[in-house]
Amino acid sequence: MNIFRDIQFSIQLQKVTFCQYQLTIDDKLMFLTFPQLLQLRHKINNYTAPENLERIIDNENFVLLSVADRQHLVFLEIPKLLDLKEEIELCFYSY
Amino acid sequence: MKTAIRRQMTINPEVMDVLNQQIELEMHASASYLAMASWCDQRELVNSKAFFYKQAEEEREHGMKIFNFINDAGGAAISPAIPTVNNEFESLRAIYETSLDQEIHVTQSIYKCFSKARSTNDYASEVFLQWFVNEQVEEEDTVRSIIDVFDLMGDMPLKMIDERLPTE
Numbered sequence: 044m045n046i047f048r049d050i051q052f053s054i055q056l057q058k059v060t061f062c063q064y065q066l067t068i069d070d071k072l073m074f075l076t077f078p079q080l081l082q083l084r085h086k087i088n089n090y091t092a093p094e095n096l097e098r099i100i101d102n103e104n105f106v107l108l109s110v111a112d113r114q115h116l117v118f119l120e121i122p123k124l125l126d127l128k129e130e131i132e133l134c135f136y137s138y
Numbered sequence: 139m140k141t142a143i144r145r146q147m148t149i150n151p152e153v154m155d156v157l158n159q160q161i162e163l164e165m166h167a168s169a170s171y172l173a174m175a176s177w178c179d180q181r182e183l184v185n186s187k188a189f190f191y192k193q194a195e196e197e198r199e200h201g202m203k204i205f206n207f208i209n210d211a212g213g214a215a216i217s218p219a220i221p222t223v224n225n226e227f228e229s230l231r232a233i234y235e236t237s238l239d240q241e242i243h244v245t246q247s248i249y250k251c252f253s254k255a256r257s258t259n260d261y262a263s264e265v266f267l268q269w270f271v272n273e274q275v276e277e278e279d280t281v282r283s284i285i286d287v288f289d290l291m292g293d294m295p296l297k298m299i300d301e302r303l304p305t306e
Contacts, residue, residue, distance in 0.1 A: 058142045077147075081214035134142070
């Protein structure tokens with residue numbers, strides 16, 4: 044029994060087809076190919092490196108993130124940024 | 139999502155990250171060798187300039203080898219940003235010593251990639267990296283031999299030392 048089946052998380056990453064992934068951030072729905080997902084992972088890992096995170100917190104306190112080859116623009120505050128990192132890590136953890 | 143990522147890529151994501159850092163290091167080493175080659179070229183140190191131009195080319199080839207491997211294994215190779223390169227040197231010997239330090243640094247980094255591949259059971263990357271482990275032994279040995287020549291020739295003029303450096 045999957046207890047998470049009916050719960051809607053604010054950030055969710057799911058596999059749709061063999062090479063398509065669906066990323067939900069609040070009400071925004073985005074479809075990503077695998078290379079776009081890798082690109083997103085790289086960006087998020089960069090933003091959340093301790094020194095960069097510190098710089099963001101000291102300055103604007105948010106990031107504007109372009110997703111899926113600049114098709115979407117996402118506004119992320121620090122807690123959401125960390126949630127997204129965790130969600131992506133979880134997805135890659137099952138490797 | 140259990141096997142989703144594995145079906146997309148052979149390379150382990152953590153190994154991919156350290157290999158991308160390695161590309162950055164190799165490309166930086168290449169740029170650094172280019173600066174050394176230029177220093178020697180301006181002073182007409184023919185053998186040394188040829189050596190460093192060759193080294194710059196080799197380091198770039200190493201970087202590209204890793205770059206292609208990551209993409210071939212389904213990952214995403216990242217084109218690296220090259221941080222500031224030092225263009226000022228105090229002597230030819232100092233250049234070769236810097237170059238040895240650089241090679242040692244690259245070797246340590248290769249070992250880091252190797253142990254990451256091993257700890258994540260990424261056998262394909264481990265086998266791929268074996269070539270680099272051997273290559274680094276050769277690279278370090280070449281520079282060490284040149285520094286030995288400096289020790290043997292003591293205070294002789296720079297051009298005379300340069301003429302006696304091994305060209306291959």
